[in-house]
Amino acid sequence: MDLPVMPPVSPMLAKSVKKIPDVGHVEPKWDGFRTIIFRDGDDVVLGSRNERPMTRYFPELVDAVREHLPARCVLDGEIVVITGERLDFEALQQRIHPAQSRVEMLAERTPVSFVAFDLLALGGEDLTAQPFGRRRDRLVEALAPADAPVHLTRATADLGEAREWFDTFEGAGLDGVIAKPLDGPYQPNKRAMYKVKHERTADCVVAGFRWHKSGPVLGSLLLGLYDDAGTLHHVGVAASFSMARRKELLEELEPYREVDLAEHPWGAWADQEAHAGRRMPGAVSRWNATKDLSFEPLRPELVLEVAYDHMEGDRFRHTAQFRRWRPDRDPSSCGYDQLQEPATYRLSDVLG
Incomplete structure (x- = not known):
């Protein structure tokens, strides 16, 4: 060439x-x-x-x-x-x-x-x-x-x-x-x-976190939404924090870390058969098979408002942005029904 x-x-x-x-x-x-x-x-x-x-x-x-x-x-x-x-x-x-x-x-x-x-x-x-x-x-x-x-x-x-x-x-x-x-x-x-x-907001359940690659501070929050059947789906992460904020968040989450994994909605993440049909937080990364995607479970009692741009299937397409804690929201109310759906448009019309 x-x-x-x-x-x-x-x-x-x-x-x-x-x-x-x-x-x-x-x-x-x-x-x-x-x-x-x-x-x-x-x-x-x-x-x-x-x-x-x-x-x-x-x-x-x-x-x-x-x-x-x-x-x-x-x-x-x-x-x-x-x-x-x-x-x-x-x-x-x-x-x-x-x-x-x-x-x-x-x-x-x-x-x-x-x-x-x-x-x-x-x-x-x-x-x-x-x-x-x-x-x-x-x-x-x-x-x-x-x-x-x-x-x-x-x-x-x-x-x-x-x-x-x-x-x-x-x-x-x-x-x-x-x-x-x-x-x-x-x-x-x-x-x-x-x-x-586009930027929209959603109230999500925080059901776990991952450690930061640099050491014992929080790396990302794992977000979930309930479907109509009451199943909590892993929909993405919130991860853009300063190092000081990562330490603060770890302290804020400490009271929720005592949890029986057998009773956690994502407790079966280590079972590869459980990944069939839905994305779970323990799934292997397609881009980096050596990347550690294990997570620390939290009792799914915290609600977080995040900003997101759009959905890809049933997940946030990109990393969501932390906006605020929502202590006034019941976790069970955090479902897919709150998400805004854009009107259908023909891609062939975009391509001309």
Whole structure:
């Protein structure tokens, strides 16, 4: 491979803001695996956000790149799985598997698509120093002949339309919008863009915690919600705390640590058969099989209000943010019925 921009490249990032800024360009925020594609003839590399190649996991995308992209190019975008008319991040996560036979089977059952939103190189030309507006024009031109599963992201300069996208596209599984200054160069690993994401709150039961990797302080709180049958499901974690706050939380939780694991709603986490059909706090991490996901149980009597952006199936898609304790709430009242559901929107309409 001999390109003007060579792998690995760390992608340009976005900083969170509350309102959509008027910078001349807004596009949907795709919920998938951020990927930079490098193509030089038949040589194709799919680079991840952490600069590790993901090429072996998506053979069908490698074939699509060879069919639909220019012979020599470097594109920034997102790998996604589309199920029906929604993005399906859970199915996308399943595509990362060590067994080649499993990789090939999943490539047929849950094929991925690629949504492109930036162009770093074309032919023998390095475009990273050019303003984004110019790169966008070149990207539109380069992808004009392309067809599914390769897509060009939609974009608008109209703030009113961008706000409408923010409200409606969530129904197709997207989680916000990205605003990009038109005059900016491509800046790897720099937060030179702006992201606006949905934020909601929920009252959750705190049923356990994990230790911090640095020592005997709290690492994360394990959150649960009850379904209609009265089963407490593990729905995610709250984990962004200062070191001082981690120590304080450990003291606050101490009165709830005396618990009989046999009577705890997640007491069967060590039994691998118990993981079938639902995600539990002791499950092995798909990304790091050596990561210690064991947890310290707590009596499920505390209620915590958290902020979250959106759900992926029956779990929080990202780490939830601690807001406040809710001593006025009964844990049994913390169910899925409190969660806001976005109106359904057709993903094909988002893709255009």
